[in-house]
Amino acid sequence: MIDVTILQRYLPASVKNALKPYYRKMFPNQLCINFMVTFRCNYRCSYCPWVTRFSYSNIYTKEKEPTVEAWIGALDKLPRANIYISGGEPFLYDGMPELINGLKKHKILGLVTNATVKTAVYERIKKKMHLNVSYHSEFVNDDQFISKIDELRRIGRFHININLVATRKNIQMIQGLEEILKDHNVSLHIDPFVDPDTAFVYTQEEMLILSRYLASDRSSLNMLDFTSYTKKECSAGQNYINLMPDGTVFRCVGGSDYFHSPLKKRLLTMGPDAPYDPDFFLMGNLFAPDFKLDKSPVYCCLPCTAACDQDMATIKWLRNNK
Numbered sequence: 019m020i021d022v023t024i025l026q027r028y029l030p031a032s033v034k035n036a037l038k039p040y041y042r043k044m045f046p047n048q049l050c051i052n053f054m055v056t057f058r059c060n061y062r063c064s065y066c067p068w069v070t071r072f073s074y075s076n077i078y079t080k081e082k083e084p085t086v087e088a089w090i091g092a093l094d095k096l097p098r099a100n101i102y103i104s105g106g107e108p109f110l111y112d113g114m115p116e117l118i119n120g121l122k123k124h125k126i127l128g129l130v131t132n133a134t135v136k137t138a139v140y141e142r143i144k145k146k147m148h149l150n151v152s153y154h155s156e157f158v159n160d161d162q163f164i165s166k167i168d169e170l171r172r173i174g175r176f177h178i179n180i181n182l183v184a185t186r187k188n189i190q191m192i193q194g195l196e197e198i199l200k201d202h203n204v205s206l207h208i209d210p211f212v213d214p215d216t217a218f219v220y221t222q223e224e225m226l227i228l229s230r231y232l233a234s235d236r237s238s239l240n241m242l243d244f245t246s247y248t249k250k251e252c253s254a255g256q257n258y259i260n261l262m263p264d265g266t267v268f269r270c271v272g273g274s275d276y277f278h279s280p281l282k283k284r285l286l287t288m289g290p291d292a293p294y295d296p297d298f299f300l301m302g303n304l305f306a307p308d309f310k311l312d313k314s315p316v317y318c319c320l321p322c323t324a325a326c327d328q329d330m331a332t333i334k335w336l337r338n339n340k
Contacts, residue, residue, distance in 0.1 A: 179207055
């Protein structure tokens with residue numbers, strides 16, 4: 019069986035990004051976990067929905083975060099999984115390297131970090147893994163950021179990819195950052211800025227710049243359709259879950275947003291069958307004795323709020339219900 023972590027480590031970034039929407043189809047019997055290990059962060063980026071706008075760390079506080087030993091025990095009860103770790107800033111969780119090292123049964127698909135903790139913390143990780151390092155120009159300059167990337171590269175265990183959100187300010191610096199990163203043999207991935215609250219739209223000039231850098235998984239901003247209430251069959255909950263800092267499990271990232279976000283909650287009151295129940299996405303808590311994954315796909319009418327969650331679900335449902 020193909021190991022998805024091998025693909026992460028050796029495939030070019032352009033190929034990995036093109037394959038990303040199909041990971042769950044390529045590996046149908048491997049559970050994928052989006053693990054939000056903490057929502058605490060040392061940055062307050064203006065475009066961050068979880069930390070800056072809605073303060074999820076006030077909902078999932080540090081006091082609710084289980085110990086490393088507790089996480090390892092709970093995760094070990096699940097089927098073999100590919101885990102992607104995000105936040106917040108994951109390395110603000112106490113014992114993050116030890117948690118990664120202790121997950122013997124599961125594979126670490128990758129981890130997103132702003133790379134601000136001391137390099138010695140990253141050196142405690144003993145596994146070869148993918149680091150998706152986010153660049154936030156509001157808090158760090160090019161020289162500081164590149165210096166830290168070089169330190170991480172010297173550790174020798176990480177495949178490093180840089181991620182930049184193409185806000186109106188950041189879009190003007192993409193080309194220059196790409197040239198700098200090429201000199202350091204590090205790839206750059208661009209995510210378009212999406213904000214359903216302000217109905218943000220790029221200008222034609224901005225789209226010309228952005229179109230050169232958008233990977234195939236985000237090449238069409240229409241993938242993020244906040245008006246589509248088409249009924250979809252979705253495998254979230256069966257072979258994909260969103261795991262929160264206290265062990266709460268949602269079927270998908272979008273489901274977590276619908277449950278918590280004031281912006282996304284309003285979508286629950288729209289569509290032909292509104293209102294929709296946000297509890298639909300809540301699966302329970304991983305630490306509960308009776309927690310279990312879904313045994314079959316579910317049907318969902320709500321707009322997918324992240325391109326990676328769509329899983330070609332609309333096309334599949336239409337094919338089966340002509």
